[in-house]
Amino acid sequence: NLAFSLLAHVMAEKVAGMDYQRWVSENILQPLGMEDTGFEITSQIESRMAIGVYSSGRPAPLYDLGWYRPSGQMYSTPADMAKLVMMLLGAYYRPVLQPNTLKTMLTPLFRCESSYFADQTGTPWEVNEQLGYNVIRKDGDLDGYSASISLIPRLKLGLVILMAGTKPEDEDLVAKVYSSLIPAMESAFRGAPRVLIPPPDSVPYMGYFTYGNITFYEIKADADGVLSLEQFGPQVDTMVPMKYRSLKLSYLQDRVFRVVFEKEYPCQLKVNAASVSLESQDGQLFNFYIINKKGLSPGFDVPGLNTYKVTRIPRKPIFS
Known part of the structure; x- marks a missing residue:
C-alpha cells in the first residue's frame, strides 16, 4: 500500500503536474459521470454512508488516511462502480482509455506460486481461474468496511461488492456469485438468436x-x-x-x-x-x-x- 501511495503521488505531481485526487477526479470520475464517488468525506457524504461495523458488531469510526489516500480512501456506490466496470470491459459509452491500454491492464503478467492466494497477478489485479475463465479482481478492506471489484473480460461480466462490515472468513463471496452467474451467462449466450445480415445484393x-x-x-x-x-x-x-x-x-x-x-x-x-x-x-x-x-x-x-x-x-x- 505504501508503494501504491508513493507511486500515485509521484506520477500525479511530477508527470501530470497536479495532485492525485484532482487528477483522478478530472480524468476518471468526471468523464465517467461518477458523481457519487470521491475522497473528501464531508458531513453531507457521511450522512448518506452505511455505518461500518467490526466483526464484533461494534460500529467502526471513519478516519482520514491523509497522504495514504491512494491506497484505499474513496467512497462510492454500486451504480458508480458499475460505470467503472463497464469502462474497463470496453462496454461503456464514455471511453476513458484506449482499447490497447485496457487490454494491457487486464492481461495477467506473472504466474504465482501455489502458496499464494491468486493463480496470476497483473497491474494491479489478482487473477484466478473459475469454470474455465480468468476472474480478474481486486479486494480491499478498511476498519468496518470491505470491497471487491472483479471482471471476466471474455464474458463482458463484472461484479462489485461493497460491504459495511468484514468479509466472511470461511466463504469467498465473489467465487460463490460467479458459480451461478457464469453458467447462466453461458446458457443465455447459447440460447440467444443469431442475427444474420444479408448483403445488399446476393x-x-x-x-x-x-x-x-x-x-x-x-x-x-x-x-x-x-x-x-x-x-x-x-x-x-x-x-x-x-x-x-x-x-x-x-x-x-x-x-x-x-x-x-x-x-x-x-x-x-x-x-x-x-x-x-x-x-x-x-x-x-x-x-x-x-x-x-x-x-x-x-x-x-x-x-x-x-x-x-x-x-x-x-x-x-x-x-x-
Whole structure:
C-alpha cells in the first residue's frame, strides 16, 4: 500500500503536474459521470454512508488516511462502480482509455506460486481461474468496511461488492456469485438468436465453387437474401452430422462475411476430430474477390482456416 501511495503521488505531481485526487477526479470520475464517488468525506457524504461495523458488531469510526489516500480512501456506490466496470470491459459509452491500454491492464503478467492466494497477478489485479475463465479482481478492506471489484473480460461480466462490515472468513463471496452467474451467462449466450445480415445484393456471391477440384461448395440465398454455404461431392466429411454441414454467411462489409452455423453445435461432438473442425470454422471471415464484369465474384479466401483461391465454376459438376 505504501508503494501504491508513493507511486500515485509521484506520477500525479511530477508527470501530470497536479495532485492525485484532482487528477483522478478530472480524468476518471468526471468523464465517467461518477458523481457519487470521491475522497473528501464531508458531513453531507457521511450522512448518506452505511455505518461500518467490526466483526464484533461494534460500529467502526471513519478516519482520514491523509497522504495514504491512494491506497484505499474513496467512497462510492454500486451504480458508480458499475460505470467503472463497464469502462474497463470496453462496454461503456464514455471511453476513458484506449482499447490497447485496457487490454494491457487486464492481461495477467506473472504466474504465482501455489502458496499464494491468486493463480496470476497483473497491474494491479489478482487473477484466478473459475469454470474455465480468468476472474480478474481486486479486494480491499478498511476498519468496518470491505470491497471487491472483479471482471471476466471474455464474458463482458463484472461484479462489485461493497460491504459495511468484514468479509466472511470461511466463504469467498465473489467465487460463490460467479458459480451461478457464469453458467447462466453461458446458457443465455447459447440460447440467444443469431442475427444474420444479408448483403445488399446476393447475386454476385451465389453459385458453385471449388478448391483445387478437390472440395466443392454451393452458395445460395434464402428468401431474406442471407447466404448459406454447403459442401457437396465425394470429399464431404461424413463424420460431421448433416445438420452441421450448412453454414450461414452473415454480411459485415464490402465483400466480407462472417461464418455462422445454422444450428448451434454442442461443446463436444462425439465424432473424433470433427468438433475441432466445427469450432474452428465458426466466426471465421470469408473474403470474396472483387466483382468482375459479369457481376459475379470469381472466388473467395478464408484466411483464418488457411484456405485460399476457392474459385467459381460455371455449373454444378457431375461425379461418376
